[in-house]
Amino acid sequence: xxxxxxxxxxxxxxxxxxxxxxxxxxxxxxxxxxxxxxxxxxxxxxxxxxxxxxxxxxxxxxxxxxxxxxxxxxxxxxxxxxxxxxxxxxxxxxxxxxxxxxxxxxxxxxxxxxxxxxxxxxxxxxxxxxxxxxxxxxxxxxxxxxxxxxxxxxxxxxxxxxxxxxxxxxxxxxxxxxxxxxxxxxxxxxxxxxxxxxxxxxxxxxxxxxxxxxxxxxxxxxxxxxxxxxxxxxxxxxxxxxxxxxxxxxxxxxxxxxxxxxxxxxxxxxxxxx
Amino acid sequence: xxxxxxxxxxxxxxxxxxxxxxxxxxxxxxxxxxxxxxxxxxxxxxxxxxxxxxxxxxxxxxxxxxxxxxxxxxxxxxxxxxxxxxxxxxxxxxxxxxxxxxxxxxxxxxxxxxxxxxxxxxxxxxxxxxxxxxxxxxxxxxxxxxxxxxxxxxxxxxxxxxxxxxxxxxxxxxxxxxxxxxxxxxxxxxxxxxxxxxxxxxxxxxxxxxxxxxxxxxxxxxxxxxxxxxxxxxxxxxxxxxxxxxxxxxxxxxxxxxxxxxxxxxxxxxxxxxxxxxxxxxxxxxxxxxxxxxxxxxxxxxxxxxxxxxxxxxxxxxxxxxxxxxxxxxxxxxxxxxxxxxxxxxxxxxxxxxxxxxxxxxxxxxxxxx
Numbered sequence: 001x002x003x004x005x006x007x008x009x010x011x012x013x014x015x016x017x018x019x020x021x022x023x024x025x026x027x028x029x030x031x032x033x034x035x036x037x038x039x040x041x042x043x044x045x046x047x048x049x050x051x052x053x054x055x056x057x058x059x060x061x062x063x064x065x066x067x068x069x070x071x072x073x074x075x076x077x078x079x080x081x082x083x084x085x086x087x088x089x090x091x092x093x094x095x096x097x098x099x100x101x102x103x104x105x106x107x108x109x110x111x112x113x114x115x116x117x118x119x120x121x122x123x124x125x126x127x128x129x130x131x132x133x134x135x136x137x138x139x140x141x142x143x144x145x146x147x148x149x150x151x152x153x154x155x156x157x158x159x160x161x162x163x164x165x166x167x168x169x170x171x172x173x174x175x176x177x178x179x180x181x182x183x184x185x186x187x188x189x190x191x192x193x194x195x196x197x198x199x200x201x202x203x204x205x206x207x208x209x210x211x212x213x214x215x216x217x218x219x220x221x222x223x224x225x226x227x228x229x230x231x232x233x234x235x236x237x238x239x240x241x242x243x244x245x246x247x248x249x250x251x252x253x254x255x256x257x258x259x260x261x262x263x264x265x266x267x268x269x270x271x272x273x274x
Numbered sequence: 275x276x277x278x279x280x281x282x283x284x285x286x287x288x289x290x291x292x293x294x295x296x297x298x299x300x301x302x303x304x305x306x307x308x309x310x311x312x313x314x315x316x317x318x319x320x321x322x323x324x325x326x327x328x329x330x331x332x333x334x335x336x337x338x339x340x341x342x343x344x345x346x347x348x349x350x351x352x353x354x355x356x357x358x359x360x361x362x363x364x365x366x367x368x369x370x371x372x373x374x375x376x377x378x379x380x381x382x383x384x385x386x387x388x389x390x391x392x393x394x395x396x397x398x399x400x401x402x403x404x405x406x407x408x409x410x411x412x413x414x415x416x417x418x419x420x421x422x423x424x425x426x427x428x429x430x431x432x433x434x435x436x437x438x439x440x441x442x443x444x445x446x447x448x449x450x451x452x453x454x455x456x457x458x459x460x461x462x463x464x465x466x467x468x469x470x471x472x473x474x475x476x477x478x479x480x481x482x483x484x485x486x487x488x489x490x491x492x493x494x495x496x497x498x499x500x501x502x503x504x505x506x507x508x509x510x511x512x513x514x515x516x517x518x519x520x521x522x523x524x525x526x527x528x529x530x531x532x533x534x535x536x537x538x539x540x541x542x543x544x545x546x547x548x549x550x551x552x553x554x555x556x557x558x559x560x561x562x563x564x565x566x567x568x569x570x571x572x573x574x575x576x577x578x579x580x581x582x583x584x585x586x587x588x589x590x591x592x593x594x595x596x597x598x599x600x601x602x603x604x605x606x607x608x609x610x611x612x613x614x615x616x617x618x619x620x621x622x623x624x625x626x627x628x629x630x631x632x633x634x635x636x637x638x639x640x641x642x643x644x
Contacts, residue, residue, distance in 0.1 A: 165359035168326050173373035173424070174347025183372070187363045 026250070033057070033244040040240050056244035064226055065219050070248065073205060073222040076138055080145045080204040085197045088151030089189075093181055095152070096159040097167060107156075113149045118209065126213055136216040145204060151196055158192030159185060198260055202253045223249040275338045276302040276427045276460045278323060283332035285318055285484075292318050294484040296332070305454055305461040307475035309468065311507070315484040316464045320430055323462060325349050337427060352421035352459075353430040356437065358413045360405040360420070367401040370420045384423075391419040394456070395449065411442045415449070422453055429459040435470060447473055468508055472496070480504055497618070502627040505553045505620055511585050511596045513620070514559070518552040525552060528591035530570040534616050537633030542621065545630035553620035556596040560613040561586060561604075569611040577604050588612065 027047055032040050033056050035049040043049075060066050095107050125144045126135075134140035162185060170180045186193070208224040215221055227249060230242040278300040285293040293315040300306045308316040321327040322334060325346035334341050341349055360369050370391060374384045392398050395415040405413055414434065421429060434450075435443045451474060454461055465471055471478050472492045479489040480503075487507075488500040499505035505513040516527060520542050524531040542550070562569070572588040572595060586604045588595045590612070597612060604610065621630050 163357065163359065165355045165357055166361060168324075168346075169353070169355065169359045169361075169420075170373075171326070171346045172324060172349075172351055172353050173376065174345075175373070175376060179376060183376075184361060 029243045029246045029250075032240055033247045035240055037238060037240050056241045057248075059238070059241045060226070060245055060248075064221070064229065066226070066248075068219050069221045069223055069226050072138060072220060073224075073249075074252065076141050076207075076211075076222060077201050077204040079142050081197050081200040083142075083146040084148045084151050084200045085193060087147040088155050088196065089186075089193060091147075091152045092155035092159050093177075093185060095156050097177070097180075097185075110149050111153055114153065122209070122213070125210075129214060135214055136220055137214075138220065140214040141207075141211050141222075144210070145207075148200070151200065154196050155189065155192060158189050162188050194260055198256055201256060205249075205253050277335075277337070278428065278460065278462070279335040281333040281335070283322065283334055284330045285315070285322060285327060286330045292484050293322070296486055298479065298486060298489050300460060300462060301477075302460055303458045304476040305451075305463060305474055307471040307478045308462060308464045308481060309471040309475075309478050309507075310466065310481035310487075312466060313483075314481040316466075316481050317432055319481070320432055320462060320464045323349075323428065324351050324353050324430055349428070350426045351428040351430055352424040352426040354414075354417045354421050354432065354434045356433040358405075358417035358437075360413060360416055362405055365402050365404055366397060366408070366416050369405070369416055370423055373420070374423060387423040387425070391423050394422070394453065395419045410438055411446070414438060414442075414446060418449070418453065422457065425457065427459060429454075429457075429461045431461070431463045433464055433466070436465070436467070443470070450474060468510070480507060482507070498629070498632055499553075499620060500629050502551065502553065502622050505622070509555055511556050511598075513553045513555050514595045515622075516552045516554075516590070516593055516595070518550060518621075520550065527552070527570065530591070532570060532614065532616075533568055534619070535633070538616065538619070538621070541631060541633045545621075545623065547623035547625070547630055549624035550630065551622050551624050553622060554614045555618060556585065556598045558615040558618035559595070559597045560615065561588075561597045561599050562611045562613070565611045566613070569613045571609055571611050574604050574606055574608045574610055576606055577602075586610075 031047040031049070034052040034054070035043075036051070036053055036055065039049050039051065091110075095103065121144075129135055129140045129143065132140075132143075134143065166184055166188075167180060170184055175183075206224060207222070208228075211222050211225055212228075215225060218226075223245065227242055227245045230238045230245065280296040280298050283293065283296040284291065296319065308319055310316045318327055322329055323336070325341070325344065329342055336344075336349060361372065364372060367388065371384050371388055374387065379387075392401065395418055397412070397415055397419060400408065400412060400416075405416065408416065414437070417434070431450075435446050438446060447470060450463075463470075463474055465474075475492055477489060478492055478495045480487040480495060482503050488495055488504045490498075490500075495504060496508055499508065499513070502515055506515065519526045521531070523536075523539055524533055526532075565571070570590070572590040575587040575589050575594070578585040578587070580598075583598045583600055584602055584604065586597045586599050588597060588610065595612070620632075622628060623630055
């Protein structure tokens with residue numbers, strides 16, 4: 001796509017403002033995480049401290065089992081992502097390529113659950129998990145998140161862009177569904193699967209309300225819960241430590257995004273199939 | 275026994291009947307063309323053979339076996355799709371051998387078949403390219419190669435040449451015939467292009483609105499159409515169809531009449547039709563400026579340049595008659611004389627639209643394409 005230079009100047013200004021608005025909080029968080037609390041209060045707008053310190057990070061590692069918490073977050077996000085992608089992909093495959101009675105109705109019902117607010121399912125889920133004896137455990141956090149209508153929706157859309165004739169050729173060659181899925185559909189849907197996975201990972205990584213309900217002991221905490229420890233009224237607000245935890249919280253998803261960004265952008269701009 | 279037999283086969287989607295009733299046999303080793311206008315059910319028919327569509331009622335036999343409930347993969351068919359359906363993430367070579375590898379065909383055998391196909395379809399040197407890096411003609415040849423290496427009994431092609439330009443089409447047609455001569459599969463070929471049908475087909479099955487109109491050799495479909503639809507669909511410009519009355523050895527159009535041979539008189543008398551229509555191809559009507567024996571007059575409406583010839587559109591008793599002429603000198607409004615070549619005329623029953631048949635002794639006069 002070509003934009004003539006005359007058009008591009010105002011557009012660039014818009015882009016720059018947008019980028020500034022998006023980047024500023026991150027730079028602010030990184031900058032503040034290296035300041036002492038006093039320094040931060042005295043010069044809130046200076047992005048970087050003249051006397052940078054690691055004491056905020058030190059505080060986090062001293063006051064909470066920080067490594068365990070990071071590992072918990074990573075475990076939960078990974079397990080949730082793997083299960084969600086597998087269940088979404090299998091369901092999407094069935095919805096696109098299987099012929100069965102009531103398929104459209106079933107799909108409609110499933111997709112309509114996207115519009116259910118989390119708060120509607122929160123209490124029933126909580127009761128089920130605690131009756132299963134899984135409260136204050138990582139499995140309790142993971143279990144209700146293993147399937148996802150939004151993932152099914154996204155992957156169904158992606159699979160629908162694969163020309164049906166490709167599947168028909170494979171059917172004529174007596175391929176099993178398993179072979180078709182592995183050798184044809186999955187490679188062609190890889191950009192969509194990758195970006196959906198990253199999206200799942202980031203959502204699970206950032207999840208706050210549900211872990212707050214389930215997890216009680218600090219050694220089971222996830223990073224967003226740890227973060228909350230430093231800004232709640234109980235612990236007293238120590239916002240430079242909170243900023244340090246924020247930085248740790250965002251590093252992993254950010255790294256993932258940078259690694260796979262070409263897939264993410266690809267999914268939103270084209271189906272990836274020519 | 276690699277024949278395909280349709281027995282009262284119907285296909286409907288909800289209340290829409292796409293294929294109304296098919297009852298015919300495709301012989302072992304022949305090239306049968308399914309021809310017809312868009313939406314006539316030809317692709318659906320092909321997809322029923324492939325097993326990609328269910329049959330609503332009736333029976334389909336392939337190689338002597340009832341296949342109504344046999345899945346695609348077990349029907350021994352290879353198919354070439356209109357959009358080629360090449361796997362975009364696989365190279366040319368992978369596309370060609372993928373199905374063979376999955377079927378656990380011995381490696382030596384795969385290599386041999388691949389070599390054969392690459393040579394025959396001139397794909398050597400392109401083995402490691404992806405489909406997106408190929409031209410349309412090359413993609414089409416890869417699709418053919420992929421179907422050929424299966425060495426299936428039945429070879430189905432769904433408008434395989436329609437995405438190619440005119441020149442490539444001619445060479446692709448020849449390639450296809452070459453493939454068939456080598457492997458002798460039973461070929462079913464769907465097209466809406468009558469030139470393709472004439473050049474590739476051993477027989478043509480002409481469909482319209484889900485009904486088989488005629489199934490016969492290209493020569494017979496052209497020269498002895500079974501009904502008005504066939505006469506008008508095959509050939510360009512289409513066959514002229516005119517209202518007529520038979521009277522005493524003559525065919526009468528309005529107040530003008532034309533003598534016809536005795537053979538036709540007998541044929542008309544034998545036919546029990548009360549109302550008939552007359553058909554004649556544009557190339558079988560002579561046009562002239564001066565009257566001669568057994569001519570009728572008409573008025574020129576317009577002239578169309580077809581390159582080699584001119585199509586002259588005439589007003590003849592308020593009906594349009596198209597005549598082909600090598601001369602250019604025809605002007606709108608001019609009165610001209612026409613003389614249909616009665617050796618090539620057709621007469622159809624007006625009610626059923628079916629041909630009333632052809633006089634016995636005229637059979638030998640049907641010219642045959644070389």
